[in-house]
Amino acid sequence: MTAAQHTDATSGETRARPSFYWRYLVEPYLYLSPALVLIGAVMLFPLIIGISYSFQSIALLKPFDTGWVGFDNYVALWSDKKFWIALENTFWWTVGSLSLQFFFGLGLALLLNTSFYGKRLFQALVFLPWAVPTFLSALTWAWLFNPVIGPLPHWLYDLGLLSEPYNILGDPELAIWGPITANVWFGVPFFAITLLAALQSIPGELYEAAEIDGATAWQSFTKITLPFLAPMIAITVMLRTIWIANFADMIYVMTGGGPANSTQILSSYVFTTAFRKLDFGYASAIAVALLGILLIYAVILLFVRQKFVRT
Amino acid sequence: MSITAPRTPVLMIGKYVAISFYLIFALFPLYWLLKIALTPDQLIFTEGTNLVPSQMTFANFTSVLFKTDFLAYFGNSLVVSLGTAAITTMVAAGAGYAFSRFHFGGKKIIIAVMLITQMFPLLMIIAPIYKIIASLGLLNSLTSLIIVYTAFNIPFATFLMQSFFDGIPKDLEEAAMMDGCTRFQALRKVIFPLTLPGLGATLGFVFTAAWSELLFALMLISKNDTMTFPVGLLTFVSKFSVDWGQMMAAGVLALIPSCLFFIFIQRYLVQGLTSGAVKG
Amino acid sequence: MARMELNNLKKLYGSVEVMRDINLDIEDGEFIVLVGPSGCGKSTLLRMIAGLEPISGGEFLIDGDRMNEMRPRDRDIAMVFQSYALYPHMDVERNMGFSMEIRGESASERKARVLDAAKILGLDKLLKRYPKELSGGQRQRVAMGRAIIRDPRAFLFDEPLSNLDASLRVEMRLEIARLHQKLGATMVYVTHDQVEALTLADRIVVLEGGNIQQVGSPLELYERPANKFVAQFIGSPTMNVVPVSSAQGGVTLANGVTIPTLKDVNPVNAAELGIRPEHIDVVPLGAGDFDAVADVVEHLGSDTNLFVRIDGIGPMMVRVHGNIPKQPGDSVGLKLQRENIHLFASDGQRLRAEDALAA
Numbered sequence: 001m002t003a004a005q006h007t008d009a010t011s012g013e014t015r016a017r018p019s020f021y022w023r024y025l026v027e028p029y030l031y032l033s034p035a036l037v038l039i040g041a042v043m044l045f046p047l048i049i050g051i052s053y054s055f056q057s058i059a060l061l062k063p064f065d066t067g068w069v070g071f072d073n074y075v076a077l078w079s080d081k082k083f084w085i086a087l088e089n090t091f092w093w094t095v096g097s098l099s100l101q102f103f104f105g106l107g108l109a110l111l112l113n114t115s116f117y118g119k120r121l122f123q124a125l126v127f128l129p130w131a132v133p134t135f136l137s138a139l140t141w142a143w144l145f146n147p148v149i150g151p152l153p154h155w156l157y158d159l160g161l162l163s164e165p166y167n168i169l170g171d172p173e174l175a176i177w178g179p180i181t182a183n184v185w186f187g188v189p190f191f192a193i194t195l196l197a198a199l200q201s202i203p204g205e206l207y208e209a210a211e212i213d214g215a216t217a218w219q220s221f222t223k224i225t226l227p228f229l230a231p232m233i234a235i236t237v238m239l240r241t242i243w244i245a246n247f248a249d250m251i252y253v254m255t256g257g258g259p260a261n262s263t264q265i266l267s268s269y270v271f272t273t274a275f276r277k278l279d280f281g282y283a284s285a286i287a288v289a290l291l292g293i294l295l296i297y298a299v300i301l302l303f304v305r306q307k308f309v310r311t
Numbered sequence: 312m313s314i315t316a317p318r319t320p321v322l323m324i325g326k327y328v329a330i331s332f333y334l335i336f337a338l339f340p341l342y343w344l345l346k347i348a349l350t351p352d353q354l355i356f357t358e359g360t361n362l363v364p365s366q367m368t369f370a371n372f373t374s375v376l377f378k379t380d381f382l383a384y385f386g387n388s389l390v391v392s393l394g395t396a397a398i399t400t401m402v403a404a405g406a407g408y409a410f411s412r413f414h415f416g417g418k419k420i421i422i423a424v425m426l427i428t429q430m431f432p433l434l435m436i437i438a439p440i441y442k443i444i445a446s447l448g449l450l451n452s453l454t455s456l457i458i459v460y461t462a463f464n465i466p467f468a469t470f471l472m473q474s475f476f477d478g479i480p481k482d483l484e485e486a487a488m489m490d491g492c493t494r495f496q497a498l499r500k501v502i503f504p505l506t507l508p509g510l511g512a513t514l515g516f517v518f519t520a521a522w523s524e525l526l527f528a529l530m531l532i533s534k535n536d537t538m539t540f541p542v543g544l545l546t547f548v549s550k551f552s553v554d555w556g557q558m559m560a561a562g563v564l565a566l567i568p569s570c571l572f573f574i575f576i577q578r579y580l581v582q583g584l585t586s587g588a589v590k591g
Numbered sequence: 592m593a594r595m596e597l598n599n600l601k602k603l604y605g606s607v608e609v610m611r612d613i614n615l616d617i618e619d620g621e622f623i624v625l626v627g628p629s630g631c632g633k634s635t636l637l638r639m640i641a642g643l644e645p646i647s648g649g650e651f652l653i654d655g656d657r658m659n660e661m662r663p664r665d666r667d668i669a670m671v672f673q674s675y676a677l678y679p680h681m682d683v684e685r686n687m688g689f690s691m692e693i694r695g696e697s698a699s700e701r702k703a704r705v706l707d708a709a710k711i712l713g714l715d716k717l718l719k720r721y722p723k724e725l726s727g728g729q730r731q732r733v734a735m736g737r738a739i740i741r742d743p744r745a746f747l748f749d750e751p752l753s754n755l756d757a758s759l760r761v762e763m764r765l766e767i768a769r770l771h772q773k774l775g776a777t778m779v780y781v782t783h784d785q786v787e788a789l790t791l792a793d794r795i796v797v798l799e800g801g802n803i804q805q806v807g808s809p810l811e812l813y814e815r816p817a818n819k820f821v822a823q824f825i826g827s828p829t830m831n832v833v834p835v836s837s838a839q840g841g842v843t844l845a846n847g848v849t850i851p852t853l854k855d856v857n858p859v860n861a862a863e864l865g866i867r868p869e870h871i872d873v874v875p876l877g878a879g880d881f882d883a884v885a886d887v888v889e890h891l892g893s894d895t896n897l898f899v900r901i902d903g904i905g906p907m908m909v910r911v912h913g914n915i916p917k918q919p920g921d922s923v924g925l926k927l928q929r930e931n932i933h934l935f936a937s938d939g940q941r942l943r944a945e946d947a948l949a950a
Contacts, residue, residue, distance in 0.1 A: 027494070028413035032421065035406035035465050042462030043428050046439035053438055104333075111329055122330060124574070126337045131573030133523030135541040136562050139548065140340045149347055149555050151360045185340065239430075246432040249525050253545065270434045271526055280438035287435035294430070482676035485643050488663040489670045490690035490737070500693075504680045 053284035060278035073285035082261050082269065083286065087293075090265040093176060094245045097183040102237065104184065105191025112192065113199045130189035138253035141182035145169050169255050172262035179250040179263060186250075191236065198232035199225070238301050242294055266290040341566070348372065348559040355555055371560035380535060381561050384543030388522060389568070391453050391539055395460040395521040396514045399468050402461065403513060404506070407472025408498070412481070425466040433463065434526065441530050451534040459531070460521045467520075468513050475509025476502070515572040522569055540565050593653050593668075593744035593777045594619045595640070601648030602635055602801070610635060610801035613649070617779065622771050624780045624788040626824070627798035633781045634749055636798070640779060641747050642666050653744065664693075669738035670747040673754065675730045677722040677737075683709075684718040687736045708740045712766075728759045732766075739770065745777040752787065764790060785825055789813075797821050819863065819939040828868045828896070831907045832935070835864045842934065846903030848881050850927060852934065862937040868896070868910040870931035873917075879926035883907070888917050899923065 029036075057069045077083050112123055129137065144150040145167055153165035168174040202225065210220045248267035251257060257264035257272055264272075266286060274283035347355065348371050350364040358365060375381050409415075410422065440459060441450075449455035479502060487497035525541040532538050538546065544561055595617040602610035610632045617623050625633040638644035640651065642663035651658045658666055669690075677686050685692070687708060688701040709715040712732040722730055731751065738746055748767070752760045768791055771778055782788055788795050789809040797804040797812065797820070805817040809825075816822035822830050835842040841851040842861045850864070876882055883899035886906070897909040897917060909925065917923065934942040 025415065028409040028415040028418075031405040031409035031413075034402040035469060036421070038402065038458075038462040038465055039425065039428060042440070042459055043436065044424070046436035046443065047431065049439035049443075050435050058438075058442075104336075107329065108333055111326065111333070114326070116326070116330070122334065126333045128341065128570070128573065129337050131519060131569045132341070133519075133541065133565060133569055135523060135525040135545065136565055137340075139544070139558075139562060140344050143347070143555070143559070144340055144343060147360075149355060149360070150343070151362070154360055185336065189337075242430050246434070248434060252526065267432055267434050270432065271437065274434075274438045274441070275526075275530055280442070283438055284435070287432055290432050291435060294432070298430070480674060480676065482672045482674045483678060485641075485663075486670070486672055486676035486737075487678075487689070487693075488643065489641060489668065490741075491664040491693040493662070493664065496693065500689075501678055 050284050051288055053280050054288045056281050058280040058284075059282075060280070069281070073282050074289075076282065077285050077289060082264065083266075083289075085261050086264045086266045086269045086286075089176065089261075089263060090245055090267075090290075093180065093183075093251070093263075093265050094241055096176070096180045097187065097244050098237065098241055100180070100184045101187040101191050101240070102233075104188045106195055108188060108192035109195035109199055112196050127189040127193065129185050130187075130193075132186065134186065134249045135253050137182050137186045138179070138250045141178065141185065142169065142254045145178050170259055172260050175255055175259060175263045179254050182254065183244065183247070183250050187240075187244075191240070194232065194236050195229060198229050202228045234305065238298075241297070245290070245294060266293075344559050344562050344566075347555055348563045350556060352556050371556035372564070375557050375560045375564065379547070379557070379561075380538075381540075381543060381547075381564065383536065384538050384540045385564065387453060387537060388540040388565075391456045391460065392518045392521040392568070394453075394457040395464065396518040398457065399461045399464045399517045400472075400510055400513045403465055403468035403472045404510065406465070406469040407474075408476055408502075410469065410473045411476035412484075425469060428466050437527060437530055440527070444531055451532055451537045453537055455531055456528060456539065459527055460524060463524075464517045464520055468517055471513050471516065472506075472509060475506055475512075478509075479505050511575065515575050519569050519572050522565075594655075595745065595777065595779075596652040596655075597640075597649070598652070599649035600636070600639065600646060600651060602632070602639065602644070603647040608801070613803060615796060615803065615806065617777060620775045620777055622778045622780065622791055622793045623796060624782060624792035624794075625796045625798060626782055626785060626788045627804075628824070629783060631798040632801045633783075633798045637670075637747055637749055637779060637781045641668055641670050667741075667744045668747060669741050669743040669745075670749065671734045671738050671751045673750040675722075675734040675754075677730055677733055679722050682719050682721050683714060683725070683733050686722070686733055687714075687740050689737065690741045704740055705736075708736045711739070712736050727755055728763065731755060731759075731763055735766075735770070739774065743776070745779065748778065748780040748782075750782055751780075752782070753784070760787075767791060785827060789825070795825075797824060799824075816933065816941055818941055819865065819935045822865050822933055822935075822941065826867055828908055828910060830865045830867045830933070831871075832863050832865045833904055833907070835861055835934075837861045844881075844904055846881060846901060850880060850932065851929070852932065860936045861934040861942060863935040865933035865935060866927050867931065868908040869912075870928045871907070871909045872926045872928065873897070873909065873911050873915060874924040874926045876922055876924045879924035882922055882924050885917055885919055885921050885923060888919055888921075890914060897923065899925070901925075 054073055055068060055070060057065055057067055057072070059065065108126060112119065116122075132140075144152045146169075147153040147165045147167055153162060153167060156162040156168075157165040162168070169178045206224050207220055210224055215223065245265070246267050248265065248271050251263050251265055251268045252271060255263040257268050267290060270283050270287045270290065273279050273286060277283075346362075346364060349367045349369070350358070351366050351368045351370065354364060354366060410418070444450055444455045444459075447455075483501050483505070484492075484494070484497040487501045488494065492500065523541065524539075525545070528539045528542045529545070532542055535543075544558070544565065547561065548558055595615075597613050597615040597617075600610065600613035601608065613636060615623075625636060627633045635644055639646050642658070642661060642665075646659045653666065653668075678689065681689065684702075684705050688705045691701045691704065705718070706715060709718060712735060714729065714732055714736060717725065717729060717733075722733070725733065731754075734751070751767070752763050755763060764787060767780075771791075780787075780791060792809055794806055794808055795812055796806050799820050805812060805821045807815075812821060812825045816825060819832060823832065833844060835844055835850075837843075837859050838849050841849045842864055843849045844864070872879070881901060881904075883901040885897045885899050887896075887898040889896035889898075892914070893912070895911045895913070895915050895917070897911065899907050899909055901907060907925075909923075936942055
């Protein structure tokens with residue numbers, strides 16, 4: 001093809017044109033298309049269908065009762081006591097898990113940012129829970145809370161926290177702490193890794209300069225470390241909040257939402273409604289409500305962030 | 312940068328207390344899992360809560376492996392996880408490459424959509440997916456799980472791969488193109504060999520994610536012969552909730568592939584999780 | 592061998608025009624250097640020639656053939672990158688022979704050619720090393736070797752010496768000059784270092800803000816800069832530029848001193864006067880155009896730099912050949928060499944007789 005172009009520039013021009021557009025317009029989509037097709041077909045399309053389900057009556061156990069019902073599902077939701085309980089539980093579950101994960105994660109990151117003997121091995125071992133499959137973390141902690149084979153009830157009893165060594169997962173007052181503990185165990189490494197990376201991006205000279213300027217360790221932490229970590233903390237906490245609020249596996253495996261819905265959060269309520277009752281319409285309505293709440297949360301957060309950035 | 316070591320003995324002791332605390336907190340549950348799995352059946356109720364068993368046995372492991380369906384579950388999970396990891400990594404490598412190297416119309420929108428898919432409750436689509444898969448006649452098939460898991464993991468894997476591609480200087484493939492490569496040749500001969508560690512890490516992340524997934528598998532799989540490990544174990548727990556030793560032995564077995572991959576991907580953890588990646 | 596024509600080349604990023612009306616003919620075997628401050632578009636222009644950056648408008652020809660839509664591989668041009676862009680997973684031999692590998696040439700042919708090129712560049716003992724095992728200078732040589740092994744129509748260099756330390760840079764500069772003599776190939780070289788530009792170039796192209804400011808031989812640019820930008824960009828130390836107003840047969844400086852100008856320059860539109868530090872003579876007090884006080888004196892051995900302050904005008908720099916026994920605080924008389932005075936209009940253009948006539 002080069003020979004032709006050398007002899008005749010104009011014909012070369014017309015023939016080379018397509019390859020020009022090919023390179024700069026079409027080619028990226030060639031690399032992207034499998035991803036786009038899969039995301040579109042398996043996530044976006046079902047998402048739209050899911051929203052439409054929330055306006056229909058689709059319960060596999062009542063196959064003859066199918067059809068559009070308008071806002072019936074939402075009306076039912078409004079007067080569903082379980083929904084409001086689940087909403088409240090979602091709040092405590094998210095806040096509890098997140099703050100503990102963050103607190104212990106920050107501690108671990110700060111610890112890993114110092115030097116000590118055997119640090120590499122230590123790091124590998126403390127990050128291990130992150131690699132444990134979630135269902136297995138949940139089962140393991142459920143077993144640890146079981147007084148027959150688990151030591152925790154006995155320890156709590158010995159510490160005087162429990163009147164007798166019973167399974168707190170069966171106690172509506174305390175049950176939520178079971179999944180939260182498992183979630184913290186599972187989630188600390190994630191926070192630690194993220195914060196550690198942010199910590200390591202702080203130039204060491206800053207600490208040396210602060211030390212020469214006479215700052216104490218605490219001052220270095222509050223005046224250098226925290227301000228540097230703040231953007232990373234903000235974004236991690238925001239994303240993690242959404243992720244934890246959506247995270248139903250722990251609760252489903254450990255308590256199934258019980259006892260008496262005391263551990264039911266919105267996402268696990270969606271799952272049990274869809275999976276156990278096969279009521280897809282109602283499950284979708286709960287899911288849309290959850291999505292709406294998360295959206296409101298995200299909007300508020302973005303708004304707050306913008307205000308902070310401006311000033 | 313490491314901060315200089317604490318200077319006072321009190322801080323020093325505090326540090327080692329903290330180290331021990333984190334170690335025990337991280338490892339104790341796993342130790343307990345292993346301990347019960349190794350405790351002979353007849354001792355579980357008498358010394359179930361002792362820290363160290365007085366006798367050890369591998370009987371639980373052998374009976375799990377040979378007297379139950381766990382070996383089949385294990386195989387199913389392996390097929391699903393490996394299949395998902397392989398396909399996802401390939402697809403995500405393409406998409407990550409496009410994000411890293413091209414400027415094109417719609418790029419921002421596509422990135423935004425991919426980020427959003429990481430935010431919305433995945434359970435929202437569990438019902439539609441069930442109906443779609445059912446209408447395709449693909450319920451109880453490992454293929455359907457692979458397709459669904461692949462789609463779920465693509466956004467995360469794409470951002471991960473993008474960060475690896477971003478780490479390879481653009482000059483290199485331009486040099487290759489000046490040397491006479493087509494873009495695809497440059498990709499194959501120069502970029503691909505340099506991305507191998509990144510591909511490995513992505514494989515690992517996706518494998519681990521697919522290996523752990525429970526809720527969609529519960530929904531889509533109800534037949535014993537196509538159950539994945541999590542589904543099988545959970546069914547086992549609800550049916551035979553007294554055979555602690557065997558369940559925990561099964562749990563230990565489920566841990567093995569994850570731990571192997573974890574060791575493999577350890578060094579990429581910090582890079583992977585900070586590169587715009589948001590998934591746990 | 593290649594003759595290049597750039598006709599009205601244009602570059603858009605989105606709707607932002609970053610480069611316009613680039614017209615340049617590059618003769619076969621010519622060494623062209625593109626200089627300019629960072630962000631002036633010199634690298635973008637080079638990458639458009641290479642085919643790594645799409646051309647938004649105009650036409651680019653090599654030997655009369657339109658190149659705009661050709662892929663880099665079809666243009667038969669070699670390029671040396673600023674970062675060297677050596678393939679980290681290949682040893683030196685494979686790095687250098689990679690283009691031949693792509694073209695499917697036989698292993699024995701490859702080996703022979705690589706060895707030849709390696710000998711020229713003194714790399715023959717390093718062929719089995721990997722890039723990370725090489726020093727900066729050696730990597731630079733490998734990058735050059737990779738280019739020459741192909742025997743391309745033209746060579747492009749994108750700031751190839753900027754990652755080397757000073758002494759190595761001088762050495763490699765000579766190497767490139769020698770290479771150009773030996774191969775006689777067309778070369779386009781981007782740099783922000785004017786010493787490289789002045790020493791290597793047949794012609795220099797000065798770019799600023801996406802426009803060509805001037806094209807010319809190094810001496811032309813030094814002696815007859817087209818405008819104030821080129822005047823101040825080329826030449827080290829930088830040309831002094833001070834405001835003036837035009838007067839009868841000359842220009843008047845801010846301190847009231849009138850400098851008569853040469854016959855062929857009509858100072859009617861003069862707004863500024865430019866004079867290079869080396870074109871100011873130090874004379875006894877009162878014997879020059881004006882007197883000044885030296886603030887800082889730098890004794891370089893071969894030259895002496897005086898940073899002087901002139902009442903009513905401000906600071907200026909003066910360079911005198913040899914050593915003169917001046918101290919900070921000393922007063923000196925200064926005389927501007929008449930034939931080396933440049934006058935600039937208010938738009939920055941340098942005034943010549945023909946410009947003045949038009950006005």
